[in-house]
Amino acid sequence: xxxxxxxxxxxxxxxxxxxxxxxANFVLKxxxxxxxxxxxxxxxQKGIEVKQFEYEDIQINSYNSAELQNVSLEFQxxxxxxxxxxxTAQFRAESVSARLANLNNPVLFFTLDNFxxxxxxxxxTATRVFAxxxxxxLQTGMPLYLESPFESAKAIIADIEQLFREDYTLGKLSxxxxxxxxxxxxxxxxRMFTERKNDTTFLRFDKNDTRHISNEVDLDLVxxxxxxxxxxxxxxxxxIKITMQAKLLSGMEKAQNPQFPEDAFRHxxxxxxxxxxxxPKLAKExxxxxxxxxxxxxxxxxxxxxxxEVARMLxxxxxxxxxxxxxxxxxxxxIRNPDEVPQKxxx
Numbered sequence: 001x002x003x004x005x006x007x008x009x010x011x012x013x014x015x016x017x018x019x020x021x022x023x024a025n026f027v028l029k030x031x032x033x034x035x036x037x038x039x040x041x042x043x044x045q046k047g048i049e050v051k052q053f054e055y056e057d058i059q060i061n062s063y064n065s066a067e068l069q070n071v072s073l074e075f076q077x078x079x080x081x082x083x084x085x086x087x088t089a090q091f092r093a094e095s096v097s098a099r100l101a102n103l104n105n106p107v108l109f110f111t112l113d114n115f116x117x118x119x120x121x122x123x124x125t126a127t128r129v130f131a132x133x134x135x136x137x138l139q140t141g142m143p144l145y146l147e148s149p150f151e152s153a154k155a156i157i158a159d160i161e162q163l164f165r166e167d168y169t170l171g172k173l174s175x176x177x178x179x180x181x182x183x184x185x186x187x188x189x190x191r192m193f194t195e196r197k198n199d200t201t202f203l204r205f206d207k208n209d210t211r212h213i214s215n216e217v218d219l220d221l222v223x224x225x226x227x228x229x230x231x232x233x234x235x236x237x238x239x240i241k242i243t244m245q246a247k248l249l250s251g252m253e254k255a256q257n258p259q260f261p262e263d264a265f266r267h268x269x270x271x272x273x274x275x276x277x278x279x280p281k282l283a284k285e286x287x288x289x290x291x292x293x294x295x296x297x298x299x300x301x302x303x304x305x306x307x308x309e310v311a312r313m314l315x316x317x318x319x320x321x322x323x324x325x326x327x328x329x330x331x332x333x334x335i336r337n338p339d340e341v342p343q344k345x346x347x
Contacts, residue, residue, distance in 0.1 A: 048075055048076070049075060049076040050073065050074075050075050051073075051074040051075055051076060051088075052072065052073055052074040053072075053073040054071070054072050054073070055068040055069060055070060055071045055072070055096075056069050056070035056071075057069045057070070061097070064099060064100040064101065065097060065098065065099045065100065066097065066098055067095050067096070067097040067098075068093075068095065068096045068097070069094070069095050070092075070093075070094065070095075071091070071092065071093045071095070071096050072090075072091065072092045072093075073090075073091045074088065074089070074090050074091070075088070075089055076088050076089075087119055087120065088119075088120050089117065089118065089119045089120070090116075090117070090118045091115065091116065091117050092115065092116045093112050093113065093114060093115035093116070094113050094114035094115070095111075095112075095113045095114070096110065096111070096112050096113075096115075097110070097111045097113075098110055098111075099111070101143070102143075105145065105147065106145070106146045106147075107143035107144060107145050107146065107152075108143070108144040108146065109139075109140055109141065109142075109143065109144070110138070110139070110140045110144070111137075111138070111139045111140075112136065112137065112138040112139075113137055114135065114136070114137065115133070115136040115137070115138070115177075116132075116133065116134045116135075116136065117132065117133040117134075117136070118132050119132070132179065132180035133177040133178070133179050133180075134177065134178050135176075135177060135178050136175075136176065136177035136178075137174070137175070137176050137177070138173065138174070138175045138177075139173060139174040139175075140156060140172075140173050141171070141172030141173055141174070142155065142156045142159055142171045142172060142173065144156060155171075156171070158171075159171025159173070160173070163175075163194070163201060163203050164203065164234060165234060166234070167202060167203045167204075167231065167232050167233060167234050167235070168200055168201065168202045168203065169200070169201050170199065170200055170201070171201060172196070172201060173194065173201055174194055174196075175192070175193065175194045175203075176191070176192065176193040176194070177191070177192050177193075178190070178191050178192070179191075179192050181213065181236065181237065182237075183213065183216075183217055183237060183240055183241070184217050184240075184244065186216060186217070188212070188213050188216055189209070190205050190206060190209040190210065190212075190213060191205070191206040191209050192204065192205060192206075192233055193206070202231070203233050203234070204230055204231060204233065205229065205230040205233045205236065206230070207226050207227070207230045210226050210229050210230045210236075211226050213236075213240070214226065214229075214240075217240060217244060219240065219243055219244065219247075221290075222289070222290065222292055222293045223292075224289035224290075224292040225286065225289045225290055227289065228285055228286050228289045229286075232282070235277075235278060235282075238277050238278075239274070239278075239286065242270060242273045242274055242277065243270060245269070245273070246266045246267075246269045246270035246273070247266065249265075249266075249269060249321065250262045250263075250265045250266035250269065253265060253325065260328075260329075261328050261329065261334075261336040261337075263303070263304070264303075264307050264328045264334050264335065264336045265324065265325060265328035267287070267304050267307040267308050267311065268307055268310065268311045268314075268324050268327060268328050268334065269311075269321070269324050270287065270308075270311070271283055271287050271307070271308040271309075271310075271311035271312055271315075272311040272312075272314055272315050272319065272324060274286055274287065275311065275312045275315035276315050280312045280315070283308075283312055283315075284308070284309075284312065287304075287308040288305070288308075290304075291304055291305060297338060299338035299339070299341040299342075300338045302338075302341045302345060303335045303337075303338050303340075303341050306335050306341075306344065306345065307334055307335055310331075310333050310334060314327070
């Protein structure tokens with residue numbers, strides 16, 4: 001999954017930054033120079049081969065903080081671990097700093113400034129989704145305990161993984177970056193950022209960039225849809241792909257048969273696949289947001305709400321596109337014309 005690869009890149013970066021401090025014999029000098037090789041060995045076991053790790057200078061900013069300047073690293077992700085493709089990744093940062101706190105039980109907090117991550121599959125024809133981060137900044141508020149660095153690193157890793165998999169985490173961190181989003185053979189930039197609310201960190205897309213993406217792929221989403229999509233960055237590629245496919249397939253059927261119930265089929269296909277992918281709650285949130293678009297009559301909206309609900313219930317079954325098409329044509333549960341709304345809703 002693309003977001004999994006992105007997460008692994010940031011994870012590896014954090015581990016290698018830790019290794020850099022160990023190797024430089026600053027802040028973590030008690031752990032000894034062998035720690036760097038230990039970390040490399042652990043990464044090798046996880047299918048991560050470090051090709052290069054360099055920095056221009058290391059600077060002590062205060063009694064409890066140090067900074068690596070102009071950091072660069074390159075690593076390979078083994079396809080045996082990360083799926084059917086092998087990936088190479090590059091990282092560069094203007095600075096990576098660590099702050100030591102709580103001397104009784106010393107912990108580290110990391111800050112990455114102006115970083116770039118580029119992930120390339122060996123297969124150059126593969127679609128690149130979240131394959132690049134630039135203008136990035138990351139500040140961790142989760143402590144890395146020096147007495148148990150690997151164990152506490154796992155906790156940090158789990159928080160970062162959850163953020164990029166589920167768009168939220170209880171872990172405290174601040175993150176901003178521009179990411180490359182590959183959709184419909186187009187590569188579009190969108191700004192990602194975190195916001196902290198009620199002791200939870202949420203991942204977000206910039207709404208203006210999200211609107212630009214929708215226009216570029218000819219979806220013309222309304223404000224309420226933009227709001228929902230921007231709150232779920234990890235799900236955006238699948239959301240847009242399903243929406244585009246519903247529009248394309250329904251249009252093709254209508255072109256072949258002018259009597260085909262295009263609107264009913266589009267909503268059945270769209271809501272069915274959104275539910276299969278994300279569950280009924282988020283699918284309903286997305287489709288309900290769409291119905292705020294101006295121009296539809298009350299009966300047209302009620303028809304769409306109804307067909308969306310039918311599709312969510314159908315999502316418990318594994319149906320083909322052909323079966324959804326037959327349901328749109330024949331099922332008594334489906335509303336094909338707004339004039340049928342009073343009778344169908346009453347049932």
